[in-house]
Every structure is written in C-alpha cells, then in structure tokens.
Amino acid sequence: MLKICSEVGRMGPELRRRRQREMVADSIPEDRMIEMISKDSDIQYTVESFNQENIVYVVKINEDGKIASCSCSYFKFNSAVCKYMYLLKRHINVEVEVLSRMETLLSQAHIPVLADTSVNNDISDSISSQDVEHSTLKRNIRLELDSFRHLKRSINAINDHDILDNVYKKLKEIRQIIDSADNSRRIGTQRSLNN
CATH class of the missing domain: 1.20.5 (Single alpha-helices involved in coiled-coils or other helix-helix interfaces)
Known part of the structure; x- marks a missing residue:
C-alpha cells in the first residue's frame, strides 16, 4: 500500500517559514535568476545574495545529486533549507536534501565571499577595497564565532x-x-x- 503524505489543515510554524522561503525564491524573475546563479562545478554553484551587493553564497550538491548545503548564515544557524537552495532547486530542477542537525553543523560549507568587483567598481573613493575586504572578513569571522555556540551540543555526540x-x-x-x-x-x- 502506498503511503501518501498530504499537508492538510493549518501549517505549523516551520512549514510556514519553509513555504515563505520557497515563495521568496519563486518571486525572482526567470531572467534575474539566471544572472544570479553560476555553476562552479558539477557539485557546486554560486548564488548571489538577494539583498546585498557583491555577496555570493556557495550551494553544494551531495553525492546523491541533491542540493545539500549553503554557506548563508540562515542555513548555518538553522540547519534548514534556505531561499538560495530553493532558488537553485528551481533553476536546475534538483531535489533538496534535508540533513540532520549534526550533519549540517559538521559540514564543510564555505562562508560568504565577496563577488568579483571588477565588473562593478562603483565603490566610493573614500572606502578602499582593502577596507571593504577587512570589513567583510571581520563580519564573516563574527558569523563563524557565533556559530560555535550551536556546536556545543554537537560536541557531546x-x-x-x-x-x-x-x-x-x-x-x-x-x-x-x-x-x-x-x-x-x-x-x-x-x-x-x-x-
């Protein structure tokens, strides 16, 4: 007998948040989506931030061919599928892997990096590119340090x-x-x- 899973009735809070992230990804026009996503390799894509210029996130595909991780802070802190993973799912029509909290926390997801600014050099003269890089590095280090408190429970395992x-x-x-x-x-x- 086939087991059918249907989501009937009120959505729970997590399902509602997941659906909202999916709807945000669905709201991106097709032509903009194509501009935002670039393929680095068969298992790695780069997705531009939805609301921050020059920030890109690395989305990885696991050996099963499913979208498995993202370097964005939402995925790292919540261990839940993010809007960037949903956008890539829509773009390449690949399923998203739902990982356990332990697998997610111990994954090797990269941190956000600055996109190539040679195309868009509109940075004001008062702010040097080195200042921008320092600021980005400091922010990324703070994000990584913040993620350590989530790892405390995982160490016991x-x-x-x-x-x-x-x-x-x-x-x-x-x-x-x-x-x-x-x-x-x-x-x-x-x-x-x-x-």
Whole structure:
C-alpha cells in the first residue's frame, strides 16, 4: 500500500517559514535568476545574495545529486533549507536534501565571499577595497564565532578522541592568534597615547 503524505489543515510554524522561503525564491524573475546563479562545478554553484551587493553564497550538491548545503548564515544557524537552495532547486530542477542537525553543523560549507568587483567598481573613493575586504572578513569571522555556540551540543555526540583533540588544538590556536593581534593593537594604541 502506498503511503501518501498530504499537508492538510493549518501549517505549523516551520512549514510556514519553509513555504515563505520557497515563495521568496519563486518571486525572482526567470531572467534575474539566471544572472544570479553560476555553476562552479558539477557539485557546486554560486548564488548571489538577494539583498546585498557583491555577496555570493556557495550551494553544494551531495553525492546523491541533491542540493545539500549553503554557506548563508540562515542555513548555518538553522540547519534548514534556505531561499538560495530553493532558488537553485528551481533553476536546475534538483531535489533538496534535508540533513540532520549534526550533519549540517559538521559540514564543510564555505562562508560568504565577496563577488568579483571588477565588473562593478562603483565603490566610493573614500572606502578602499582593502577596507571593504577587512570589513567583510571581520563580519564573516563574527558569523563563524557565533556559530560555535550551536556546536556545543554537537560536541557531546563526537566520540572519536583524535577528532576532539584536533578540534581543541585548533580552537586554542585560533584564540592565541586573536589574543596576539589584540595585544599588538593595544600596545600600538598605548604607544601612540604616550607619544
């Protein structure tokens, strides 16, 4: 006997939010959608941000041929299919994989990157491209650091000693780099105040 799943009655909150994200993706005109999406490889696409210029997100397809992850903050924080994944689904007509929270958090999704600005060089003269890159890097680092609080629960599920040891060492190394840079900045500020 076939099991038929139908969504009858009121939508639950998650289903409503999922449908809203899908409707946002559906509202993009066909010609604009084609401009927004570029194929990097058979398993990776780049999708422009819906509302931020020069920001692109990496959407990946898994070995089963389903859309599996996105580098946008919504996907990272909520482990739910985002509007960029729905837009790619509409564009290439491929199903979206719904992953468990653990698989999503441990995935290797890339962080948002600046799009090629050589085509659109309308950045004002008062803001250098290096300032824009620094600002973007700082924002991306803050997003990554924010995502660590979501990983706290996932750490309990890891039983491999080598993985835990490696994660611990890398986190300590990151903290040392940030502390060292902060100390250098403080010393520089103190020296300039003394002069």
